[in-house]
Amino acid sequence: MSAAPIKLTILGSGTSMGVPSLACHCRVCTSKDPHDNRLRPSLLLSRNGQNVVIDTTPDSANKLSASTSIASTPSSNPRSRDHILGFDDIRPFNIRQKFRAPGLQQRETFRIIRRAFAYVFDDHPHAKHGPQR
Numbered sequence: 001m002s003a004a005p006i007k008l009t010i011l012g013s014g015t016s017m018g019v020p021s022l023a024c025h026c027r028v029c030t031s032k033d034p035h036d037n038r039l040r041p042s043l044l045l046s047r048n049g050q051n052v053v054i055d056t057t058p059d060s061a062n063k064l065s066a067s068t069s070i071a072s073t074p075s076s077n078p079r080s081r082d083h084i085l086g087f088d089d090i091r092p093f094n095i096r097q098k099f100r101a102p103g104l105q106q107r108e109t110f111r112i113i114r115r116a117f118a119y120v121f122d123d124h125p126h127a128k129h130g131p132q133r
């Protein structure tokens with residue numbers, strides 16, 4: 001018996017600011033070609049009704065339609081938080097479906113998420129950590 005294949009959906013493939021970027025007048029940002037419009041990077045893995053989103057950007061949350069576990073990658077840029085800023089936007093899934101979304105991120109990434117969204121963790125903070133680098 002083989003497992004169902006995992007469906008991978010690219011929710012965004014742009015830069016940390018997305019493309020087009022505000023106030024940028026470069027050739028790509030002003031392009032009329034829809035292929036040049038790329039949201040902030042994020043992936044959705046789905047199988048048998050279970051979903052895992054890798055990085056919750058401000059763009060990706062409105063593309064999700066069901067309870068979703070969250071995996072957050074470490075930021076490659078310490079001044080960028082685009083990969084977690086949509087974290088709060090998926091809370092309606094948890095509230096309406098009474099689903100407590102599991103999260104997987106490295107300790108430092110979880111520390112950043114917990115600080116940025118402290119009100120989410122006020123009741124019962126819980127995290128699973130990946131290995132430290």
Ligand SMILES: [Zn+2]
Nearest residue numbers: 024025026029
């Ligand atoms: Zn540009």
